[in-house]
Amino acid sequence: MEATILNNTKVxxxxxxxxxxxxxxxxxxYPDKIAISFHDRSLTYTEVANxxxxxxxxxxxxxIKxxxxxxxxxxxxxxxxxxxxxxxxxxxxxxxxxxxxPKDRIExxxxxxxxxxxxxSAKYAGHYAANTTEVLIEQALAESAELVPEQPNTGVTGANxxxxxxxxxxxxxxxxxxxxxxxxxxxxxxxxxxxxITSADKTLAVATISFDIAGLDIYLPLSVGAELVLADSLTAKDGRAVLDIVRNQGITILQxxxxxxxxxxxxxxxxKLPLKVFTGGEALAKDLAAKLIARSSEVWNLYGPTETxxxxxxxRVTDAxxxxxxxPVDNTQIYIVDEAMNSLTNGDIGEILIGxxxxxxxYLNREELTAEKFIDNPFSNIPGDKIYRTGDLGKLRPDGEVVCLGRIDHQVKVRGYRIELGEIEFHLGKQEDIKEAVVIAREDTPGYPRLVAYLLLKSGETGYASAQQLDAWQNALLAELPEYMVPDDFVLLDVIPSTPNGKIDRKAxxxxDYSHIIRSDAYVAPRTSNEKLVADIWQEMMGLDKISMVDNFFQLGGRSLVAVKIMAKLEEKTGKRLPLATLFEHSTVEKLAARLDVNSELITWDSLVPIKPKGSKMPLYIVHGAGLNVLLFNALAMNMDDEQPVYGLQAKGINGIDEPLDVMEEIAANYVEEIINHDPVGPYAIAGYSLGGMIAYEMAKQMLALGKDVKMLAMFDTYADQTKVHTPPLKRTIKDAWFFVKQVAYTPILFIEDPKRTIEYKSREIGRRIAKVYKKAFPNKVKKKEGFAAYTDDIHEKSEMAQRNYLLTPVDIKIELFRAKKKTFYMDDFKNLGWLPFALKGVNVHDIPGEHNTIFxxxxxxxxxxxxxECLDKAVK
Structure with missing residues (x-):
């Protein structure tokens, strides 16, 4: 892709x-057309202009000049x-x-x-100590009311x-x-x-004016004669209130x-709404793009720093x-460059420069920083032409589109706000009891970033801060910084990890522990059904293990997005819709519970089962074996790294209500949907035990087709048992007979290695085959099972049917095969368990102790x- 083609934007x-x-x-x-709407007020273009x-x-x-x-x-x-x-x-x-x-920041x-x-306004009269003349808007409106409504001739041009x-x-x-x-x-x-945009559009403005994207909110609709609906600050923070305005007032564009x-x-x-979506301020995730595309008329992804x-x-995003x-927009040039300022047009990753x-x-009064970031444009022949170094990594695709790959430095975006972590660290470092501070943005729950401060205290204290410490630090930061720059969590360390060259190792x-949050001194258990309902919802939404009835939502680290989820859940459970602002006055469990008058309990039987949900590493999702039991994975999970999350996947229908699935592709799709709903971003590690390995293989195939990053596909002693359904009957019979002969011939070898185990296994296998034949021959004489046993039998039969009809096809993936050292039956391929033809990137074999049924x-x-x-850790490197 030639940069000249990309930058052919002159207009x-x-x-x-x-x-x-x-x-x-x-x-x-459009003199009489409504320019601005706000609650019950409407102002025409003439009124605004005058x-x-x-x-x-x-x-x-x-x-003023x-x-x-x-x-x-x-x-x-x-x-x-x-x-x-x-x-x-x-x-x-x-x-x-x-x-x-904060007052200090404004001053x-x-x-x-x-x-x-x-x-x-009069509301803030005398509030700010600054060397300025204060003009109150109420007085200005009154004093100017008698003036001629003509624009002063001040000679302002585009150059000002x-x-x-x-x-x-x-x-x-x-x-x-x-x-x-x-x-x-x-x-x-x-x-x-x-x-x-056209004059027929109706836009909604929700961005604070201290955020540069407010410029689009305000000036784009007013430049074409469209109607601008202005949201107040409380409404702008409430997702339900914003959605209500969009629905009820016919909003056609929202940024x-x-x-x-x-x-x-x-x-x-x-x-689906007739809404044009503008999304900007931070990266657009694929899962969010998919949801917005399905619910709006158009989705536009917008990128750019304040400096340009x-x-x-x-x-325009049409495919998630x-x-x-x-x-680039009009009259804008984009270059991807290496450290030597060479233009990278072949897809290599470099820094994004904007001219x-x-x-x-x-930057005002910052000549040194301006010289560092606004450099002479090496791609321009115009004297004095500047180009801006964004500090963002990017690359050019062959079709010329720009892909942004995140920050080079430690500047981050959280909840849409660009934040220099160094500024937070600077103000934390001014606190008397803090020796060193490092702040990072973490996204342990995909889609919900959190600022975390790691501190070395002069006292040497480690672990978690006391309520008094936390209040002191947060109040000190709030005096200097906006609320969105105050860390959500504070962790006390005995040493800040460093790399071999002495730099801070932020990745380490x-x-x-998000469950360790400062609480009220005494635990108060739920006393009513309403309190238990609210407490359960808070625990679920906030990732906490135990909540006291007098714990405060905000002191627990609650934020607006969590509040939206809590209120939506309460509405779902009780049918009672409460404003988001209710939490300000009813910020404890007991107070919020007092607003409810129903008790609603809900038991769910999701396929996704959290076995060991906590941890910062890439989660591992393990599919059940033929026995459908995910409990046996518990011991494996507990022996893994403390930071390793593990989830199990249990079959649909295990509750005795849902209909079990009997098609391998459908079983896999069900599990894939639950995993992606749980973690929309990835990357993913999928494993399956026995029958579950076949399901996991199809899951990985589907996830790759969705563009998901499958870092690891693991088989726990699973044989690639290719179906013979499509084999001609005669050939199938010959193959089965020959395999039976080999099984019988291999039995003495197994007997010599472990006679007791061989006799047990073969006896059980023979008994199972006899029972199966008897059941088919005399179905009316077989006693029907009831309850859980009946459910699992039904699921097992349908799972076997799915496996029999499933056609394995090669996939461009590597398989990590965990093979039981102890053999209990004959296999055509003892080395790779039949997977080599289907894993196009190869099979890595790991021998583990035990036999098929005892590896856990x-x-x-x-x-x-x-x-x-070890295998998981290697997969993410």
Whole structure:
């Protein structure tokens, strides 16, 4: 793929225009159309334009000139958007300040930007200590009411500054990104075409103005005459409330982070909506893409750092197995480079560089950092042309689409927010009792990232912090940082792990014990059915083993996405729907239980059985054998590494209600669905015992076809018994007869090795065959089994039928074969158990002690577990 083809994005556009000129054109074309809706209020384009013009004129009267800086700290109301337009119309650039951010952080931004004026509301009057003139929006509206509603002639063009937006900084201080009007005009006009928007659209804005994607929320609809529905801050955090607005108000476009989309999906969003989905802020996972594609009219994946104006690369996603970030927007150039700045066009992985009209002026008052990140464009002949080093890894596909592969450094995105982990570490390091701090983002539960702080204390204390310590650290961080930058978990270590070259080994940091969370001092057991219901749901959703009735949701580490799941579960159980905000006033189990008036218990018989669910390593999923019992895997699991999760898969129908499956492909598909529902991302390790090995083989085949990353397929003493159903009857009879002869001939060898075991096995086998013939010959004389025995017999028969009819076909995979050392019956292939023709990448054989039925029994389980763990660890390297 030639970079010149990828970067053939030059499009003429009115570079001299200011951003507000696009809004002015809409106001002229659609004067009486609704521009902004907020709760019960609706403002037309004329009303918004006139009010913005009056406030702009008032700002000019107060001495504002072109190039000045104005801070804006307002709650989410139409006046917030009007003020943004007014500031730009006055000639100034704005600094967006979310009032929910820490006071110290906002004051730093005001000081660093040298803001002349702070526009805020009476609610926050005198709240911020800064060297600025405070203008209250209520007074500004009153003072400007008599002014002529004409835009001041300030001479603003596309070359002037539109805003300064502060992002997390690695040195402990936020850094202000300076974006010019022409960069925003180019971006908005490009987005009008792709992803596309018209005056008939109705959009919903949920992003905080301190997040750069709010620029798309606000200015894209206002640039074409569309209606912008503004959500208040509480609504924007409640997935159910957002979904209600989309459903009830006919929203056609919604931009949100994957975190917000997942919140909406947790609350029973099942129907297809006429909604164009914009997802950005962090990586789009395949499982989320699949769900959004099924429920919306279009899904667009958008990528770009704040430094290159909101988004730089976009892609319409129509196939969940083909998620990339796509192609650059207009007048934007993308390069993948190696460390020597050579352009990589052959699919090699390198750093993503972004050039073009979206590149910002750099960081305010940070010349050294600006020079480091905004470098001379090595691919341009234009003097002074800059290109931005994103710090993201990527590659070019042969078709030219860009694939983003994550961060080079330790900058992360959690819940859609870009976070410099160094900033959190800097502020933790200022605490008197902390000697060293390392912060990482973990995603032990796929789709739900958590910030974890690992601390060395001066006292040498290890384990987990006390309630007093936790409160002190969290309060100290909240005074400096937004809530989304405060770690969810704190782990006390005696040493920070390091690599051989002395650097911090972040990959070696242990997974926290999420069940060890600071609680109330005394445990109070459930006293009513309602309390037990709530406690059970909290334990399930929050991954906790035991919850007291007086434990507080937020002190337990509760977050909004977990709250959405809890409320959705309560609604499912009781039929009573509670607002998400209920948790603020009823934040303990006993208080929330008091709001409920029904008792509902539900017993589930899922195929997926957690045997040893805790651990940070790649989980192992083991399919039952012919006996259907997954309990025998328990000893194996308990002897494996402490951080190794193990799950079993039991047959459908074991509850005596569901109909057992009798087709191998359907059995495998059922298990695959449960595994992917449990872990949508992977990678995966699949194993099967005896009959389960055949099922596991088909599961791996299906998962590979779905594009899933199957790191390991293991057979626990499973023979590749190829079906003879499609063999001609005569040939089948000859084969069976010849095999019987070989079995008989091999019996003396088995007898010499272990006469007692051979006699037991052969006697049982002969008895089983006689019983089978008798059952077929005299079905009415066979006593029918009842209960669990009947269920398992039925499942066993149908599983055998599935195996008889299953045709093994080669798969491009390697098999790890765990072969019992002790032989109890004849096999045509003792070495590879028949798997070599079907595993195209080969078979690795691991001998384990015991015979087919005792490989999981003590003391064999310990050696089996050790060999299996080594194999698993090697598979993920």
């Amino acid at each position: 003429d556009y009115p570079k001299e225009k200011a951003l507000f000129d696009l809004f002015n054109e809409s106001a002229q074309a 009010t913005a013009n009056r406030i702009a004129a008032l700002l000019v009267q107060k001495g 072109k190039g000045d800086i104005i801070g804006l700290a307002l709650d989410r109301t139409p006046e917030m958007i009007i003020s943004l337009l007014a500031i730009m119309k006055s000639g100034a650039a704005y600094v967006p300040l979310d009032p929910e951010y 730093f931004m005001l000081e660093d930007s040298s803001a002349k004026i702070l526009i805020t 500054l539109a805003y300064i937006l502060y992002t997390s900084g690695s040195t402990g201080k936020p850094k202000g990104v300076q974006i010019a009007h022409h960069s925003l005009v180019n971006f908005i006009l490009s987005c009008q075409k792709k992803p596309g 949100a982070t994957p975190y917000t989309w997942r919140m909406m999906l947790e609350v029973d969003w099942d129907e 104006t909101i988004y730089s690369i976009i892609k 197995e083909d998620v990339t970030i796509g192609w 073009g009209d979206g590149v910002s002026w750099g 940091l242990p997974k926290p 029994a003590p003391p064999n389980d310990k050696q089996f577990a050790r060999v299996l763990q």
